[in-house]
Amino acid sequence: MKWLCISLLVLNVAYFAWEFDQQAKLDVRQAVQFGPLPPNINRLRLLGELEILPKVRGASEPDEIEQREGKVEAVPSAEPNESDDTTAASPSMGDTPATGSPPEDKSVVSAVPEAKPEAPVELCVSIGPFTAEGDATEVDEWFQDRRSFTRRRLADDKGRKFFWIYLEPMKSRAMAEKTIEELKQRNVLDYVLINKGDLRNAISLGLFSSQASVNKRLRELESKGYNPVVVPYYNAAKAYWVDVRFVPNENLTDAMYKGFISKLNSVPVPCPEIAMVPPNP
Numbered sequence: 001m002k003w004l005c006i007s008l009l010v011l012n013v014a015y016f017a018w019e020f021d022q023q024a025k026l027d028v029r030q031a032v033q034f035g036p037l038p039p040n041i042n043r044l045r046l047l048g049e050l051e052i053l054p055k056v057r058g059a060s061e062p063d064e065i066e067q068r069e070g071k072v073e074a075v076p077s078a079e080p081n082e083s084d085d086t087t088a089a090s091p092s093m094g095d096t097p098a099t100g101s102p103p104e105d106k107s108v109v110s111a112v113p114e115a116k117p118e119a120p121v122e123l124c125v126s127i128g129p130f131t132a133e134g135d136a137t138e139v140d141e142w143f144q145d146r147r148s149f150t151r152r153r154l155a156d157d158k159g160r161k162f163f164w165i166y167l168e169p170m171k172s173r174a175m176a177e178k179t180i181e182e183l184k185q186r187n188v189l190d191y192v193l194i195n196k197g198d199l200r201n202a203i204s205l206g207l208f209s210s211q212a213s214v215n216k217r218l219r220e221l222e223s224k225g226y227n228p229v230v231v232p233y234y235n236a237a238k239a240y241w242v243d244v245r246f247v248p249n250e251n252l253t254d255a256m257y258k259g260f261i262s263k264l265n266s267v268p269v270p271c272p273e274i275a276m277v278p279p280n281p
Contacts, residue, residue: 124271129239136240148246162207164233169202176201
């Protein structure tokens, strides 16, 4: 048994050696063999390998072009030969001189306009309405102190819309007072006798802010035999406004949104429509 194992081991080693030898021979056959260079091909040599170093060419010697097809051509000098005729010495108008400064470019170059700085973007608002002139003055001065253009103006504020119910004017005051007595008897107590103006001797029956309240009052009066008149009425009053023109910047915008200005009503308006007073110096 021992000899059998040794024999198998020897056989494996021998087989491995044979396979390795075959693979090595195959690699050698497949390798590319480069032959020697042809004799007419110059071999690259280092300067240390040369027996005689090449001659150093002087600066005054003419440049030479490498030999091509057995002929050597010299580069002509840039200076003109004295034997040249007048025509060769004086180039024509279409020729460009070989030496000297380049020809001057006579083409017209358009001037580039200077870029003008863009005008700052301005905003205009109307702030209000104010019932007290002092409140408008405070807002006006606040913007003036911050280099803004302002204008304070007084305007008629249309006010809130109401519905006015009244009985048409009577022919005389006596007839109006008689009608009031009838209203009292029919339990209509909310009335006012008008003593002046175009509606003199008319009887006001109340102001109402909603259509539902108006309809309720009309049904009540019509059920008691009256045919009142209903007209829109505005609680007009004088109001102050402050028009402002300013250039937005970080400091001003921050102060507007964080200060008391942010709590006021403001309406954007076109800047050309309002005239401004310059800010305080």
